[in-house]
Amino acid sequence: MKPPAFEYLAPRTLEQAVAALGAEDAKILAGGQSLVPMLNFRLLAPSLLVDITRIPGLDNVDDWDGGLRIGALTRHHALETSPLVRDRFPVLHAAMAEVAHLAIRNRGTIGGSLCHGDPAAELPGMAVLLDAQLQTTQRTIPAAEFYDGTLSTVLGADEILTDIMLPALPPGTGWGFEEFARRSGDFALAAVGVLIGGEVRIVAIGANEKPIRLLNAEALFNDASDIDAVAEAAGKEVSPEGDLHGSAEYRRHLVKVLTRRALRAAWERTS
Amino acid sequence: MIAVVVNGVSYERAVEPRMLLADFLRYELGLTGTHVGCEQGVCGACTVIMNGDSVRACLCFAVQADGAEIETVEGLGTVDDLNPLQQAFQEHHALQCGFCTPGMLMTGVDLLRKYPLATDREIREGLSGNLCRCTGYEHIVRAIRSVVGRSVVGRSVAGHER
Numbered sequence: 249m250k251p252p253a254f255e256y257l258a259p260r261t262l263e264q265a266v267a268a269l270g271a272e273d274a275k276i277l278a279g280g281q282s283l284v285p286m287l288n289f290r291l292l293a294p295s296l297l298v299d300i301t302r303i304p305g306l307d308n309v310d311d312w313d314g315g316l317r318i319g320a321l322t323r324h325h326a327l328e329t330s331p332l333v334r335d336r337f338p339v340l341h342a343a344m345a346e347v348a349h350l351a352i353r354n355r356g357t358i359g360g361s362l363c364h365g366d367p368a369a370e371l372p373g374m375a376v377l378l379d380a381q382l383q384t385t386q387r388t389i390p391a392a393e394f395y396d397g398t399l400s401t402v403l404g405a406d407e408i409l410t411d412i413m414l415p416a417l418p419p420g421t422g423w424g425f426e427e428f429a430r431r432s433g434d435f436a437l438a439a440v441g442v443l444i445g446g447e448v449r450i451v452a453i454g455a456n457e458k459p460i461r462l463l464n465a466e467a468l469f470n471d472a473s474d475i476d477a478v479a480e481a482a483g484k485e486v487s488p489e490g491d492l493h494g495s496a497e498y499r500r501h502l503v504k505v506l507t508r509r510a511l512r513a514a515w516e517r518t519s
Numbered sequence: 520m521i522a523v524v525v526n527g528v529s530y531e532r533a534v535e536p537r538m539l540l541a542d543f544l545r546y547e548l549g550l551t552g553t554h555v556g557c558e559q560g561v562c563g564a565c566t567v568i569m570n571g572d573s574v575r576a577c578l579c580f581a582v583q584a585d586g587a588e589i590e591t592v593e594g595l596g597t598v599d600d601l602n603p604l605q606q607a608f609q610e611h612h613a614l615q616c617g618f619c620t621p622g623m624l625m626t627g628v629d630l631l632r633k634y635p636l637a638t639d640r641e642i643r644e645g646l647s648g649n650l651c652r653c654t655g656y657e658h659i660v661r662a663i664r665s666v667v668g669r670s671v672v673g674r675s676v677a678g679h680e681r
Binding site: 249250251252253254255256258277280281284285287288289297299301325348349350351352354355431432433 | 535536537539542558559560563566572573574575577578579580582583585626629630643644645647648649
């Protein structure tokens with residue numbers, strides 16, 4: 249369908265954007281790759297779209313004390329092809345290749361994906377896995393506290409995500425990312441990201457109302473001999489819902505298998 | 520009022536904010552080569568190149584394209600003077616009904632410009648966002664494969680005589 253009518257503003261500064269968002273039913277428009285389909289379906293009918301892509305300086309990938317500071321308006325394709333990302337966060341580099349299709353990655357923004365908060369999307373899961381700090385126009389929010397449900401964040405109506413800070417990983421950190429989707433570029437039926445560094449971190453994507461650390465499973469891991477037991481625990485720790493793409497039981501099974509594969513890969517990559 | 524350059528021609532138009540770029544190209548500029556299939560970003564038929572990147576014209580408002588340079592299938596070549604990629608589509612029977620073809624071509628152009636496409640797997644992955652309901656994928660992959668590494672494609676696509 250065609251989207252419902254709305255007013256449109258393209259402010260040049262964050263201050264102007266925040267002021268514009270004071271209007272009732274205003275929504276932020278960035279890359280539009282999640283928002284525009286919802287408008288075309290008429291699932292949403294905002295009175296005003298505030299296009300923040302004309303605000304300069306929000307699309308850089310820079311060093312952040314050995315980690316990275318990523319501007320919220322960075323396009324997926326820029327992150328996918330960033331040498332800094334590939335070198336410092338290879339797990340994120342691997343996950344980016346699974347995000348939708350080229351034309352979507354060319355247009356969609358990192359901040360947009362994070363704020364849309366699809367539970368099966370790669371970036372929210374990566375933010376949780378990498379312990380990201382999310383900088384907004386008001387505060388800094390740890391990624392683990394950013395989501396309060398499916399497609400729902402703790403952001404205020406006139407609060408704008410501006411930067412994503414990824415703290416440096418300990419040297420020699422091993423990583424694994426495994427995703428299962430019905431077709432290339434589809435949302436994941438389930439995905440699992442693993443880091444083995446100073447600690448072990450396991451994040452399940454698409455298996456709960458938001459991406460979650462599997463703390464019980466993590467606690468069982470000491471070395472490679474624990475991988476099967478950890479995977480078993482991971483499958484029990486998630487609470488997926490079944491739909492026409494796969495039953496809850498099937499998704500639990502996927503989490504188990506993907507956790508095993510990701511843990512093995514991460515263990516082999518540790519040094 | 521927005522200003523865009525489409526296939527090297529400048530246009531200025533007043534548009535409603537809700538007008539999709541795909542509809543802008545078709546109804547305001549009369550460039551009906553860009554096809555609209557699903558209108559939800561799934562089928563890829565409306566793919567055009569904006570500022571050097573392939574994008575879904577159904578997931579972009581015309582107002583967002585203000586100041587942009589856009590390439591559509593009309594910019595590739597003409598019936599009498601096909602672009603090498605179009606020529607390859609013809610030679611390899613890479614189209615049947617032709618509905619998906621403009622999107623396939625524009626995606627193909629973006630892939631050929633950006634990626635080495637050393638394997639068919641890379642081509643298939645690159646085309647994964649474009650649906651052909653005649654299911655003629657094999658021939659589309661072969662057509663793109665046949666022009667990989669031919670510098671004539673990049674040059675011709677970028678600077679085709681209009």
